[in-house]
Amino acid sequence: MRINPVMEKELKVKMRGWKAPALITSYLGFLGLVVWMVFVSNNYLSRYYAPSFNPRVALSAYNVLAILQFCLLMFIIPPMTGGAVSGERERQTLDLLLCTNFHPLSIVLGKMSATVAHAMLLITASLPIMGTVFLFGGIRLRDLLLLMAFYLVTALFVASMGIFYSTVFRRSTVAIIMSYLTLGALSVGTFVFMAMYYVFRHSLYGTQFTYGEVMLFLTPNPIYAFSMMLENSDMGFILLDIFFGIRRIGMAQGSGMVNIKPWAANMIFNTLAAMVFILLASWRIRIVKKPLLKKRGRL
Amino acid sequence: MLTVENLVKKYGKFKALDGLSFHIDEGHIYGFVGPNGAGKTTTIKIIAGLLKPTSGRVMVDGIDISANPRGVKSKIGYMPDFFGVYDDLKVSEYMDFYAGVYGIEKSRARKITDELLELVDLSDKRDAYVDTLSRGMKQRLCLARSLIHDPKFLILDEPASGLDPRARVEMKEILKELRSMGKTILISSHILPELSEICNSIGIIEKGRMVISGTVEEIMRKISRNRTIRIKVQGDIEPALRFLQEQPELDNVSASSDYIEADYDGNPDTLVRILRGMVKNDIPVISFSEVEGNLESIFMHVTGGVAANED
Numbered sequence: 001m002r003i004n005p006v007m008e009k010e011l012k013v014k015m016r017g018w019k020a021p022a023l024i025t026s027y028l029g030f031l032g033l034v035v036w037m038v039f040v041s042n043n044y045l046s047r048y049y050a051p052s053f054n055p056r057v058a059l060s061a062y063n064v065l066a067i068l069q070f071c072l073l074m075f076i077i078p079p080m081t082g083g084a085v086s087g088e089r090e091r092q093t094l095d096l097l098l099c100t101n102f103h104p105l106s107i108v109l110g111k112m113s114a115t116v117a118h119a120m121l122l123i124t125a126s127l128p129i130m131g132t133v134f135l136f137g138g139i140r141l142r143d144l145l146l147l148m149a150f151y152l153v154t155a156l157f158v159a160s161m162g163i164f165y166s167t168v169f170r171r172s173t174v175a176i177i178m179s180y181l182t183l184g185a186l187s188v189g190t191f192v193f194m195a196m197y198y199v200f201r202h203s204l205y206g207t208q209f210t211y212g213e214v215m216l217f218l219t220p221n222p223i224y225a226f227s228m229m230l231e232n233s234d235m236g237f238i239l240l241d242i243f244f245g246i247r248r249i250g251m252a253q254g255s256g257m258v259n260i261k262p263w264a265a266n267m268i269f270n271t272l273a274a275m276v277f278i279l280l281a282s283w284r285i286r287i288v289k290k291p292l293l294k295k296r297g298r299l
Numbered sequence: 300m301l302t303v304e305n306l307v308k309k310y311g312k313f314k315a316l317d318g319l320s321f322h323i324d325e326g327h328i329y330g331f332v333g334p335n336g337a338g339k340t341t342t343i344k345i346i347a348g349l350l351k352p353t354s355g356r357v358m359v360d361g362i363d364i365s366a367n368p369r370g371v372k373s374k375i376g377y378m379p380d381f382f383g384v385y386d387d388l389k390v391s392e393y394m395d396f397y398a399g400v401y402g403i404e405k406s407r408a409r410k411i412t413d414e415l416l417e418l419v420d421l422s423d424k425r426d427a428y429v430d431t432l433s434r435g436m437k438q439r440l441c442l443a444r445s446l447i448h449d450p451k452f453l454i455l456d457e458p459a460s461g462l463d464p465r466a467r468v469e470m471k472e473i474l475k476e477l478r479s480m481g482k483t484i485l486i487s488s489h490i491l492p493e494l495s496e497i498c499n500s501i502g503i504i505e506k507g508r509m510v511i512s513g514t515v516e517e518i519m520r521k522i523s524r525n526r527t528i529r530i531k532v533q534g535d536i537e538p539a540l541r542f543l544q545e546q547p548e549l550d551n552v553s554a555s556s557d558y559i560e561a562d563y564d565g566n567p568d569t570l571v572r573i574l575r576g577m578v579k580n581d582i583p584v585i586s587f588s589e590v591e592g593n594l595e596s597i598f599m600h601v602t603g604g605v606a607a608n609e610d
Contacts, residue, residue, distance in 0.1 A: 002405065005396050005400050008399065012388075012392065016387055017387075091385075095344075095347075096441075097400065098348075098349055101401070
């Protein structure tokens with residue numbers, strides 16, 4: 001039994017040469033520098049304000065690292081997947097794959113798993129740096145594992161979306177831009193929609209949102225879900241408070257979804273959306289036609 | 300091995316294929332010829348399962364491609380006219396990748412790769428990166444790739460295009476080798492002479508229609524009305540030229556510095572009568588022979604000279 005040859009080939013090509021080790025080294029160097037600066041700044045401040053090390057600094061360092069990793073996933077995966085299929089088409093290698101009896105779904109899964117594996121390699125390689133916060137307590141292993149699971153699901157979602165766009169558009173750059181636009185729409189657009197609904201509702205009934213309504217709008221929002229996941233972080237609530245005056249107690253009322261945490265709901269949404277994108281991408285490849293928008297926009 | 304029936308492919312109002320039908324027997328090499336834009340690549344892509352026809356039927360080894368495309372694809376080796384390669388792969392890795400795509404185990408893939416690289420004379424390039432190969436070598440590698448799953452039927456779209464004369468000869472030798480291995484091969488080209496030595500049968504397509512199809516001999520017979528004789532005489536050619544121009548069975552009598560050529564109706568009796576007449580009239584004939592019909596002239600005749608303009 002062979003592993004997916006597309007994944008094997010993609011990983012082989014990605015890891016060959018100096019680029020991959022250079023990327024990992026510079027990324028880890030950057031993260032290490034961030035952690036070092038957080039601790040050094042704490043030591044510097046402690047000379048004037050507090051005589052001992054503040055454990056809260058370790059937590060801040062953890063959160064900063066987690067945010068950086070999350071940004072990495074959101075920014076690095078679209079360019080990695082944007083050319084997955086359109087790149088094969090541009091390189092004139094797609095026909096050679098499609099004339100075999102290899103299933104289109106296997107092509108999509110191979111491309112996606114190679115991209116996710118590459119992104120997760122960067123994240124996994126940074127675990128020792130994230131592990132430095134364990135020296136000071138405040139973070140449990142469970143939190144770290146949960147964060148990793150969240151990263152994995154987010155990576156799957158972004159990668160599958162990128163590959164789907166890659167089957168739709170002729171040019172890789174358009175596919176990449178569409179991935180960024182979609183992520184932007186999910187991150188900012190859902191907030192805007194919620195705000196519009198809030199204004200409409202407030203002017204009619206003058207009541208606050210229920211938790212269920214917030215979830216309805218913000219479940220697909222990766223930034224909201226991530227901010228709600230960060231350990232001891234109230235960032236998600238702070239955002240809601242700033243924009244909508246919603247506090248935890250007000251939200252908890254009148255909702256059957258009160259037990260579903262935002263990050264859990266987002267993970268479920270991302271998993272389902274990834275499955276849909278994978279199937280659509282597989283279908284798009286299978287019909288072996290020119291890209292959907294070729295005639296209209298020359299995309 | 301291959302049966303194509305009433306194949307139609309429309310792009311909007313444009314008909315790329317217009318009721319195309321032909322048949323290839325097992326073990327035959329079929330030359331699929333036509334000027335650029337005649338519909339060769341469209342036909343080939345439909346047979347390879349890369350395009351869906353508007354209507355019509357394609358059967359490969361008794362399997363209908365629309366009913367069982369994966370079954371057909373396992374029997375076909377396809378080499379497109381334009382193809383890319385993965386630059387960051389070595390030749391052996393390139394072959395191993397496609398072996399994996401066909402589900403061939405690693406150990407077996409290694410053995411098959413060695414055999415095929417030897418067949419296409421690339422054994423010494425095993426560890427070279429694919430992007431360092433010349434155009435001819437890439438063509439041969441692509442041919443080896445199309446053979447990795449030991450298909451019964453090979454589709455080669457313009458395999459010799461862009462190759463220098465030496466590479467063309469090498470490609471021809473490989474095709475002869477494949478013929479001796481019993482493979483059924485469909486080769487497309489817009490240049491006929493390069494197929495004339497290796498094809499059992501040919502089909503000439505123009506504007507999406509099959510103009511003529513059959514064995515080389517059959518086709519030669521069908522259009523034998525346009526045969527040509529070439530005559531050399533000693534000394535002054537004027538008397539011979541005058542005599543030949545007077546003969547009603549001959550057309551297009553023309554003279555060059557060395558010889559005279561004329562078209563005749565293909566009847567051997569005509570040749571006998573003309574030669575006898577020349578001798579009777581004391582014309583000093585040195586040689587009197589038929590210009591051997593070649594596929595190029597057939598092609599030019601059938602397509603009305605379109606190919607000449609295309610090239």
